[in-house]
Amino acid sequence: MTRIIAPTPPVRARSPLGRTPSQSGRGPFALSRRAQRWALFVVVLVLTLIVLLPVIVIALTAFKPAAEINAYPPTLVPGVWTLDNFIAIFKDLPFARLFLNSFVFAGGVTLFALVFDSLAAYALARLDFRGSRVLLIAIVASLMIPFQATLIPIYQLVGDLGWVNTFAGLIIPRAADAFGIFFLRQFFLSLPRDLDNAARIDGASELRVFRSVVLPNAVPALLTLGIFTFVNNWNDLLWPLVFTTSPDMGTITSGLTLLTGPSGIIPYGTMMAGSLVAVLPLAILFLIVQRRFIESVATTGLK
Amino acid sequence: MTSIVKSTRRAYRAPAPLGGRGPLRDHKGSAAIALAFLLPALIILTLFVAWPMVSALRLSFTNSSGFGLEQWVGFGNYVQIFTDPRILGTLGTTALYAVLFTPTALIGSLALALLLNNPRLAGRGFFRTALFVPFIVSLAVAAFAWSYLLDPQVGLLNYWLRALGIQLGNVLQDPTLAMPTVVLVAVWKSFGFYMVIFIAGLQEIPISLYEAARIDGAGAWKRFLHVTLPQLNNTLAFVVIFALIAALQAFDQIYVMTGGGPYRSTQTVVMEIYQEGFKKLDLGLASALSYVLLLATLILSLIQFRFFGRREKDAN
Numbered sequence: 001m002t003r004i005i006a007p008t009p010p011v012r013a014r015s016p017l018g019r020t021p022s023q024s025g026r027g028p029f030a031l032s033r034r035a036q037r038w039a040l041f042v043v044v045l046v047l048t049l050i051v052l053l054p055v056i057v058i059a060l061t062a063f064k065p066a067a068e069i070n071a072y073p074p075t076l077v078p079g080v081w082t083l084d085n086f087i088a089i090f091k092d093l094p095f096a097r098l099f100l101n102s103f104v105f106a107g108g109v110t111l112f113a114l115v116f117d118s119l120a121a122y123a124l125a126r127l128d129f130r131g132s133r134v135l136l137i138a139i140v141a142s143l144m145i146p147f148q149a150t151l152i153p154i155y156q157l158v159g160d161l162g163w164v165n166t167f168a169g170l171i172i173p174r175a176a177d178a179f180g181i182f183f184l185r186q187f188f189l190s191l192p193r194d195l196d197n198a199a200r201i202d203g204a205s206e207l208r209v210f211r212s213v214v215l216p217n218a219v220p221a222l223l224t225l226g227i228f229t230f231v232n233n234w235n236d237l238l239w240p241l242v243f244t245t246s247p248d249m250g251t252i253t254s255g256l257t258l259l260t261g262p263s264g265i266i267p268y269g270t271m272m273a274g275s276l277v278a279v280l281p282l283a284i285l286f287l288i289v290q291r292r293f294i295e296s297v298a299t300t301g302l303k
Numbered sequence: 304m305t306s307i308v309k310s311t312r313r314a315y316r317a318p319a320p321l322g323g324r325g326p327l328r329d330h331k332g333s334a335a336i337a338l339a340f341l342l343p344a345l346i347i348l349t350l351f352v353a354w355p356m357v358s359a360l361r362l363s364f365t366n367s368s369g370f371g372l373e374q375w376v377g378f379g380n381y382v383q384i385f386t387d388p389r390i391l392g393t394l395g396t397t398a399l400y401a402v403l404f405t406p407t408a409l410i411g412s413l414a415l416a417l418l419l420n421n422p423r424l425a426g427r428g429f430f431r432t433a434l435f436v437p438f439i440v441s442l443a444v445a446a447f448a449w450s451y452l453l454d455p456q457v458g459l460l461n462y463w464l465r466a467l468g469i470q471l472g473n474v475l476q477d478p479t480l481a482m483p484t485v486v487l488v489a490v491w492k493s494f495g496f497y498m499v500i501f502i503a504g505l506q507e508i509p510i511s512l513y514e515a516a517r518i519d520g521a522g523a524w525k526r527f528l529h530v531t532l533p534q535l536n537n538t539l540a541f542v543v544i545f546a547l548i549a550a551l552q553a554f555d556q557i558y559v560m561t562g563g564g565p566y567r568s569t570q571t572v573v574m575e576i577y578q579e580g581f582k583k584l585d586l587g588l589a590s591a592l593s594y595v596l597l598l599a600t601l602i603l604s605l606i607q608f609r610f611f612g613r614r615e616k617d618a619n
Contacts, residue, residue: 037423044418048433054448054491055436057459061451074459120344129337142352144604146552148573149593152580153358154351156369173351176344206336235441237555238573242581253441257559268451275444282439290432297435297496298503 058279061272062086069268085273092270094248098255099277101167105240105251106233108171110226117180118222122210124181125188126196136185142178148238155242165249170240174233180225187221188214224296227289231282252278356597362590369586380591390592392567393575396482400571401550403486408546409539412494416501417527431502435495442492442555449488450475450560478568481561485569488556493549497542504538505531547603551596572596 057076061069062085064078089095123129124136147154154173155164163169195217196209204212215222233239240254247258256274259267286293363380367373384390415434419427437445452460455473464471474480508531516526532539554573557563563570563578572592580589 033423037425040418040421040424041426044424044430047415047418048430051434051491052436053460054445054452055440057452058444058448070457072457074457074462076459116343116347119340123337123340127333127337127340129334132337135341139348142348144548144601145352145356145597146548146600148552148554148576149597149600150352150355150359151576152362152586152590152593153355155581156358157350157355172347176347178348178352181344206333206340210340231439235439235443237441237443237558238577241558242577253443256447257443260559266450266454268454268457271447272451275447278444279440283436286436286439290435294431294435294499295503297499 055279058272058275061268062276064269066269085269086277088267088270089274089277092267093255093258093274095252095255095274095277097248098250098252101249102234102251102253102278103281104167105170106230108167109174109233110229112171112175113177113180113229114222114226116176117225118184118215118218119210120176120181121184121188122206122214124185126193126209126214127206136182139178139181143182151238151242158243163243165244165246169243170249174239177229180229183225184218184221187218191217220292223289224292227285227293228296230285234282359590359593362586363594364591365587367586368584373587376587380588381595383588384591384595389567390575390588393570393572393592394595396568396570397551397553397572399482400486400553400569401547403483404489404550404553405543405546407486408490408494408497409542411490412497412542413501415494416498416505417531419498420502420505431499435499437492438495440492442489443559445488445492446485446556446559449484449491449556453484475561476565478566481565481569485553485557485560488560489549489553492556493546497546500538500542501535504535508534544604548600551600551603 060077063081063083065080065082065084068075068079124132124139158164158169158173161169163172191214196213199209199213234251235253236251237253237257240251241257244250244254247255250258252274256271256278259271259274364375364377365373366376366379384394418424419430419434424430440448452458453471453474455461455471461471471480474484512530512534513526516530521529552573553571554577557569557571557574558577561569563574573596576589576592576596579585579592
C-alpha cells in the first residue's frame with residue numbers, strides 16, 4: 001500500500017507554518033534554530049502529556065487503595081499499590097462473563113461482516129449484472145443512516161425472533177454493513193484486473209477467483225476493516241444496552257456503566273480498574289498494528 | 304517529485320469512487336452468480352437497515368407502545384416534537400452540542416496536525432501514535448476518567464485548577480457547564496482521528512506551492528490562509544461532515560456522566576430516543592424523533608457535499 005506518511009525529503013518548505021532559516025534571527029522574538037526545535041518539541045510534549053492525562057489517571061488510580069482515592073488533596077501516583085480494585089470488580093460484576101461476551105460479540109460481528117462484506121464487494125467490483133449501479137448507490141446512500149435512527153424497529157425484529165439477550169441478537173443485525181462493502185469494493189477495484197482474468201481464462205470459477213486471487217491480495221484492506229469493526233463494537237454502548245437486559249449478557253462497556261448506579265458514592269477505584277481491563281485488549285491490538293491502523297484512518301479522509 | 308508520486312498513486316487508486324467502468328462485458332449469465340455473492344449481505348441489510356427504515360416511518364405515525372395496541376395518529380408525533388418544549392429542547396441541545404463540538408474538534412485537530420507535520424519536530428511518529436491513543440478508548444471509559452478528574456471533591460483536575468485560582472465547582476451538576484464538559488470528553492476521544500486525517504491531507508500539498516508563496520513574500524499566516532486551507536478543502540469537508548454526524552449521535556458519555564441532566568441541559572436527541580423508546584415505551588414519538596435525526600443527518604451531508612463541491616469547481 002502507498003505509504004501515507006512519506007519520509008520527509010530535506011526540503012525546508014515542508015512545514016506550512018515553519019519559518020525558513022533566513023527568517024529566524026529576525027524580529028523581536030528571534031530564537032536560534034536549535035532553540036526553536038526545542039521549543040517546538042517541548043510544546044508538543046506538554047500537549048501530549050495533557051492529552052494522555054485521563055489514560056494515565058485510569059492506569060494509576062486502578063492500583064490505588066480506596067482511602068487514597070477519597071483522600072484530600074488528591075494525588076496522581078498511588079502511595080501504596082494494591083490489587084483490591086481488580087478483585088472488587090469481579091465481586092461487583094460478572095466481570096469474566098462480560099469480558100468473554102465482549103470478545104464473542106465484537107469478534108463475531110467482525111468475522112461475519114468481513115465474509116459477507118467481501119463477498120458483496122466482489123460482486124459489485126468484478127461482476128457484471130443488471131442493477132449493479134443502482135445497488136451501489138443504495139448502499140452508499142444507506143451509509144448516511146445512523147443506526148440510532150432505526151434502533152426501535154431493529155429491536156422489535158430482534159424481539160420477534162426471540163433474540164433479545166442472545167449473541168444472535170447482538171451479532172446478526174450487524175453481520176453485514178454498508179461501509180464495509182463500499183470500502184472493500186473500492187479496494188478490489190484498485191487491484192489489477194489482469195490477475196483474475198488470467199485465472200478466469202484458466203477456467204477458474206468466480207468463487208475460486210474471489211478466494212484464491214482477490215482475497216489474498218486484499219489482506220491489508222481486510223485487516224483494516226476488521227480492526228475498525230472490532231474496536232467500534234467493543235466500545236459500543238448503546239447497542240448492548242438495548243439488546244441485553246440481563247447483566248450476564250452485557251458487554252464490558254455496557255456492564256461497567258452499572259457501576260455508576262444510583263447516585264451516592266461513586267466507586268472510582270473499581271471504575272478505573274474495570275476501565276483499564278476494558279481498554280487493555282484494544283491497547284495491545286493497537287500497539288501491534290498501530291502503524292497500519294493510523295495510516296488506514298489517514299486514507300479514509302482522502303477519498 | 305510530488306507530481307510523480309501523485310500520478311503513480313492515481314494510477315494505483317484506479318477508478319473513480321462511484322463511476323468506474325467495472326465488470327467484464329463478456330460475462331453473460333453472471334447475474335445468478337452475482338446474486339449468490341450478494342445474497343448474505345443483502346438479506347442482512349434488507350432486514351436490519353431497509354426494513355427498519357420503513358418500519359420506523361410507519362411507527363412514527365402511530366402511538367404504538369410495542370404491545371400490539373396502536374392507533375394511527377397522523378402527524379401527531381411530529382407536531383409534538385416541534386411544539387412540546389421538552390422534546391423541542393432536545394433538538395436545541397443537540398444543535399448546541401454540534402455547534403460546540405465541530406469547531407473545537409476541527410481547530411484542535413488541525414492545530415495539532417500542523418505542529419506534528421513540522422519536519423523540525425523530533426519524534427513525530429511517537430507523538431502521532433501517542434495522540435491517537437484516546438481514539439481507541441471507548442466514550443464510556445473516557446466518561447469515567449473525566450468524571451473522576453472533574454470530581455468536585457477528589458478530582459485531580461479540579462484540585463489543580465483551584466490551585467491556579469479557577470473554581471469549577473461540580474461541573475456535571477451545573478446547567479451551563481455540563482454541556483461543554485460532555486463535549487470536551489467527545490473532543491478528547493475523537494480529535495486524534497481527525498488529526499491523522501489532517502496530517503495525511505497536509506502531506507498531499509505540493510511543496511512547490513509553499514515555495515511559490517514564499518517567493519511572493521507571503522508570511523507564515525498568509526501561506527496558511529492562501530495555500531494550506533484551500534488545498535485542504537476536501538479534507539476539511541470530510542472532517543466537518545464526519546464531526547457533525549458524530550455530534551448528532553451524541554449519547555454514550557452523556558448517558559454515563561449526566562444522564563441528560565441537570566435540568567435536561569444535556570438531553571440530546573439520541574438520549575431522548577433511548578428514553579422514550581426503551582424506557583417509556585412511546586415508540587411512536589421515539590420513531591418520529593428518529594426520523595428527524597435521520598433527515599437532519601441527510602440534509603447536513605447533502606449541504607456539505609454541495610457547498611464543498613462548488614468551492615472545488617470555483618478553485619479550478
